[in-house]
Amino acid sequence: MRMKAWMLGAMALVVVFGSVWIANALGYWTTESTKTPALIESGEFAGAADPADIRGSYTFGELEAAFGIEVEVLAKAFGVDAAEAEDFQLKSLETIYEVLAEDGTEVGTGSVKYFVSLYTGLPYELTEVVYLPLPAVELLIEEGKVEGEAAEALQAIAVEIPDVSLTGTEPDGSNVESAEESTEESAVSEVTETLLIKGQTTFRDVLDTGVSETEIEAVLGAEMPNPLTVIKTYCTEEALSFDEVKSGLQALVDAQ
Structure with a gap:
């Protein structure tokens, strides 16, 4: 006995939607991403999120x-x-x-x-x-x-967490600085203030204060890397204490 086309179509729908219903009932069907980390498979922490x-x-x-x-x-x-x-x-x-x-x-x-x-x-x-x-x-x-x-x-x-606050016009306009004024103040600050070594300070910054390469190498106990290298990054890669290196270099800068 041959089955008519509409009967085959109906059976296909029953199979498809029936499967979805069963999967949903058993918890295997989901329409959303679960965003759940994989679990640690072995060792002391097996079964914990990885x-x-x-x-x-x-x-x-x-x-x-x-x-x-x-x-x-x-x-x-x-x-x-x-x-x-x-x-x-x-x-x-x-x-x-x-x-x-x-x-x-x-x-x-x-x-x-x-x-x-x-x-x-x-x-x-x-x-x-x-x-x-x-x-x-x-x-x-x-x-x-x-x-x-x-x-x-x-x-x-x-x-340090960067200052990502947006500067703009306050309701009374009292806290707004022009780009020109800000640039001028920044330039004066760079000239008059002593360099304070921070997380993003490079060896070039230290050299620019008048500290010699030889003096820097004495603090590092090794040859100075590329001057554009960030001091903290260098310390991390060389397993050096950033606080100790920073203190030594800061003393050299303050002596200039």
């Missing part, structure tokens, strides 16, 4: 659900407005720290992975140089998540 699987599309809210770190803590650590923290996507950190990234100091998803690992005690293997915002480092130390040499190492990779 920090290495955190993606840039994840939000702070999803991290709280996966790792138990409160949204407020994440917001404070990475300089995010608490009112926007719940739905804040990690890839948006690139905007906040864009200025630092231009100098080779990137704060992004990798930084969040490292912070989550340190905060929770879950394992995470670093495969690149990672920087953390200063509030994140201070929070980890204050809460006893890291201490001793580990705390010193974190201080060497800490960076």
